[in-house]
Amino acid sequence: MAHKKKLPQDPVTVTIESLSHDGRGVTHVDGKVVFIDEALPGETLEFVYTDSRKDYAEGKVVKLLTRAEHRVDPGCAHYGVCGGCSFQHVDDGEQIHFKEALLQEQFRRIGKLEIPQIWEALTGQHWCYRTKARMGVKWVAKKARVLVGFRERRNPFLAEIDSCKVMQPIVGENLLALGDMIAGLTIKDKIPQIEVAIGDNAVVLAFRVLTPPTEADKQIMREFAHQHRISICLQPKGPDTIAPLDGEPEVIPSYTLAEQGVKFNFRPAMFTQVNYDINQKMVTRALDALELSRDDRVLDLFCGLGNFTLPLATRAGYVVGVEGDLPLVKHARENARLNNLDNVEFYVADLSKDVKDSPWCQQKFNKILLDPSRAGASEVLHNFKHWQPERIVYVSCNPSTLARDAGILVNELGYKLVKAGVMDMFPQTAHVESIALFVKK
Numbered sequence: 001m002a003h004k005k006k007l008p009q010d011p012v013t014v015t016i017e018s019l020s021h022d023g024r025g026v027t028h029v030d031g032k033v034v035f036i037d038e039a040l041p042g043e044t045l046e047f048v049y050t051d052s053r054k055d056y057a058e059g060k061v062v063k064l065l066t067r068a069e070h071r072v073d074p075g076c077a078h079y080g081v082c083g084g085c086s087f088q089h090v091d092d093g094e095q096i097h098f099k100e101a102l103l104q105e106q107f108r109r110i111g112k113l114e115i116p117q118i119w120e121a122l123t124g125q126h127w128c129y130r131t132k133a134r135m136g137v138k139w140v141a142k143k144a145r146v147l148v149g150f151r152e153r154r155n156p157f158l159a160e161i162d163s164c165k166v167m168q169p170i171v172g173e174n175l176l177a178l179g180d181m182i183a184g185l186t187i188k189d190k191i192p193q194i195e196v197a198i199g200d201n202a203v204v205l206a207f208r209v210l211t212p213p214t215e216a217d218k219q220i221m222r223e224f225a226h227q228h229r230i231s232i233c234l235q236p237k238g239p240d241t242i243a244p245l246d247g248e249p250e251v252i253p254s255y256t257l258a259e260q261g262v263k264f265n266f267r268p269a270m271f272t273q274v275n276y277d278i279n280q281k282m283v284t285r286a287l288d289a290l291e292l293s294r295d296d297r298v299l300d301l302f303c304g305l306g307n308f309t310l311p312l313a314t315r316a317g318y319v320v321g322v323e324g325d326l327p328l329v330k331h332a333r334e335n336a337r338l339n340n341l342d343n344v345e346f347y348v349a350d351l352s353k354d355v356k357d358s359p360w361c362q363q364k365f366n367k368i369l370l371d372p373s374r375a376g377a378s379e380v381l382h383n384f385k386h387w388q389p390e391r392i393v394y395v396s397c398n399p400s401t402l403a404r405d406a407g408i409l410v411n412e413l414g415y416k417l418v419k420a421g422v423m424d425m426f427p428q429t430a431h432v433e434s435i436a437l438f439v440k441k
Contacts, residue, residue, distance in 0.1 A: 023430030040068035070094035083153040111407035119421025124277035131198040134424035139189040146179040197268035199253025239269035260311040299365040304334035313344040350359025
């Protein structure tokens with residue numbers, strides 16, 4: 001069995017050349033690229049290796065010799081240990097500039113395109129914004145405590161944190177109390193995770209339980225929930241098994257897009273955008289870019305529970321939403337009824353497969369919105385030849401696949417890229433949410 005080569009122990013002095021797509025500093029040592037956490041371009045520093053592979057190495061800063069002008073002190077005491085954030089050492093304005101530069105670079109390198117016009121970045125509050133999370137839970141016998149939070153940076157272990165500054169405070173400031181409560185349960189070592197779902201009206205914590213709690217456990221949970229004005233649910237198996245504690249009412253979290261007058265109910269494990277402020281601004285930007293009227297037939301691909309579909313239906317004549325997840329589609333239909341929208345239909349389809357024989361696919365649409373997963377939408381783009389939409393808005397959580405698909409739309413399908421920009425859905429992280437507008441030439 002081959003033994004892994006031992007890493008050099010002595011600090012190495014380097015100057016950082018640039019930033020990688022995930023926000024790490026990039027330098028070279030003996031011809032090999034090295035990615036260094038929390039390092040910024042122009043800084044001279046000492047680092048130690050944390051990993052070394054054939055083609056690249058990784059490291060962490062041990063001493064700053066010069067300090068970039070955009071460097072700031074992190075706002076959270078757990079930064080650097082907890083893997084939830086990666087950009088707290090960069091001032092808020094520069095975080096946006098980095099994301100805009102990354103988007104432009106990906107369009108050039110992958111899509112072979114220049115962005116003609118950069119949309120003004122959509123920004124909001126930089127802390128206490130997060131409404132959805134999947135937190136790990138771990139009983140640590142040696143410390144006689146339960147850890148609640150996120151994994152350590154580049155490490156499978158759960159970080160020892162007592163708060164989360166990016167999560168809304170009703171949960172983020174109560175991680176210690178939550179851990180202490182769980183430590184008092186007989187099943188303290190049988191709860192691997194908690195699904196956090198914060199709505200406008202309610203906070204629901206869904207506990208994944210590998211063993212059923214005792215009646216005494218349930219009473220402890222009830223008292224904690226009442227004290228903190230939250231709802232605790234149990235999830236014995238898959239997401240569809242999430243249910244309130246015995247005797248407690250089912251609490252349905254919801255959020256509202258006030259500008260469009262649309263309300264969404266959702267269940268704790270369902271995908272929703274984590275930042276309600278940016279989500280509202282994003283939906284408004286997308287609708288405005290599509291220039292909707294009652295004459296429009298609009299297709300919303302990868303529609304989820306209808307975050308864009310239902311607002312589209314308040315302005316367009318007819319809207320179709322397509323999504324691969326059946327529970328999301330059922331919920332989207334319920335939300336359409338909740339909002340009295342009868343000009344919208346939803347279909348279930350795996351958009352990574354050939355869908356040309358689907359009845360909805362054979363219809364005509366003059367405008368399209370798509371918001372795919374990180375994998376992008378390349379498989380479904382060939383259908384655009386049939387639809388021939390005049391305007392396309394593409395919302396993306398991965399600038400590299402957006403750039404790839406933009407190249408297909410422009411270079412193969414005859415569309416013109418009008419503008420693109422970033423939306424700061426995840427401040428304090430290197431995650432880039434973006435949006436692009438295309439029109440038929």
